[in-house]
Amino acid sequence: MSIDGLFARTEEFPNPSAQARLNSLVGLDEIVDRLVVDAVALLDPSAMASWSMAVHGEVIPAVSAVLDRTPMFVFAGDVGVGKTEVAEVIGQAIATRAHVDVSLYPLSLSARGRGAVGEMTTLLTRAFERISSDFARARKQDGTATSLGVLLIDEADALAQSRELAQMHHEDRAGVNALLRGIDGLRVDRIPVLTILCTNRLDVLDPAVQRRAAAIQVFSRPSHEQRAALLLRLLAGTEISISDVESLAAATAEKAVWPYSYTYSDLRQRLVPEIILSAYRRGVAVDFSIAEEVISQTPPTRPFGSAA
Ligand SMILES: Nc1ncnc2c1ncn2[C@@H]1O[C@H](COP(=O)(O)OP(=O)(O)O)[C@@H](O)[C@H]1O
Ligand SMILES: [Mg+2]
Known part of the structure; x- marks a missing residue:
């Protein structure tokens, strides 16, 4: 179902079909497990706090350094190696681990970005606004999240190309800037949403976007x-x-x-x-x-x- 024609279809986790898709992945257990642990740590301060209490007897100051990071992953790699599939179902594993409901908001830039000048920029800006308002009240007083979101920006190479590329059009830069504003806004407002950016071309992904990523996961063809x-x-x-x-x-x-x-x-x-x-x-x-x-x-x- 589409929300205001903005996202392809949203999905709520946990659900059995997502669990089946997660189970059908081969060879990615370690990668998915690590990403899920990191995602929960970045989104849910209580997870890190209880770990720190357990092992240090207090919440050590450095925990805040983790919580200040941008909850964003970049998935890079060849076509057909599982980037979109993992991004679409990781919410299931996050929901299971964090014991909260997770909503997926998928945005594909390839299908949408070919329209009029400014369309991609508008699309991104509206997507981040929508997410911010949907999750504005998703944290309790103590910072614990009552629900989490995953914003999937797929086919991001349509947009997030290096601003250093000389031939880049003005519109492309505007798109990258809208993306940076969006992810920075989510971080500053502590919106409990994980952004996942998928790209076939890590080398052309804007350095400012790459710098913000809490993890850059490169997917490979199967062994x-x-x-x-x-x-x-x-x-x-x-x-x-x-x-x-x-x-x-x-x-x-x-x-x-x-x-x-x-x-x-x-x-x-x-x-x-x-x-x-x-x-x-x-x-x-x-x-x-x-x-x-x-x-x-x-x-x-x-x-x-x-x-x-
Ligand atoms: N690790 C995996 N195990 C099983 N099937 C996979 C795996 N990775 C990808 N696939 C399958 O390959 C197809 C393409 O994966 P997709 O995630 O769309 O690739 P891309 O990296 O291009 O986004 C999907 O049908 C997906 O289910
Ligand atoms: Mg894909």
């Missing part, structure tokens, strides 16, 4: 083990054995013809559906030879920004 684990799950119940899965993981590695391995989305959204359809069209069981054949016909996605 051999991660590809095997994902394929094993996705191909469960077929005639493909565990040792076949090892071979398929090897077949989806980088090789001479394509010097890059398959992404998570290559495996999940292209390869596996194509394998299943291929068997279905023939009316036969899904087996290793079909999977191998489909792989040979389905090359991995080129790394973002590489020549076509």
Whole structure:
């Protein structure tokens, strides 16, 4: 459902479908766990205070240094490696850990930013205003948050390009400035909202934006083990054995013809559906030879920004 046509659709956590999506992620447990612990520490002063009391017997002054940080993560990396997926479901893990309701406000800049001059700037400004008013009363007197928000700014490279780039238009700078004003405003007013900025191009993300990030998490294409684990799950119940899965993981590695391995989305959204359809069209069981054949016909996605 859209709020004033501003956000794509909001979502409330915890909910079972988000938990299922979280559970279906492969190879990201450590990353997600660390991000969730950090997010709760940044958003909920009581979490850090009780830790400090437990281990130091008092709330040490340095706790405030953490609470003064901007609750913003930057997710960077190639296309199809889980940035959007993690950003969309991390609220579920935060809600579970912090025992409070979390709302997701997703804003995609790619779909919206191509309109009239100033549209992206207006969009960002209104989004931050909306969030600030929705969460203005979300903290109790003692600072404890009664609900938390996640503002997801996806496809942020459409906007947050380096202000140092000479060819940059005036409008782009205005957009970056609106973003900086927005995240600074949330921090100063102690609005309990985590901003997550996703970008395929960390190198062109404005330095002032990068400096504010409490964490910059770079996502990568899956390793051999991660590809095997994902394929094993996705191909469960077929005639493909565990040792076949090892071979398929090897077949989806980088090789001479394509010097890059398959992404998570290559495996999940292209390869596996194509394998299943291929068997279905023939009316036969899904087996290793079909999977191998489909792989040979389905090359991995080129790394973002590489020549076509
Ligand atoms: N670690 C993972 N485990 C399982 N599936 C994943 C993982 N990362 C991404 N995917 C799947 O790949 C697809 C693309 O992921 P997405 O988050 O949209 O990529 P991007 O990094 O381009 O934002 C989604 O269907 C998502 O569910
Ligand atoms: Mg994405």
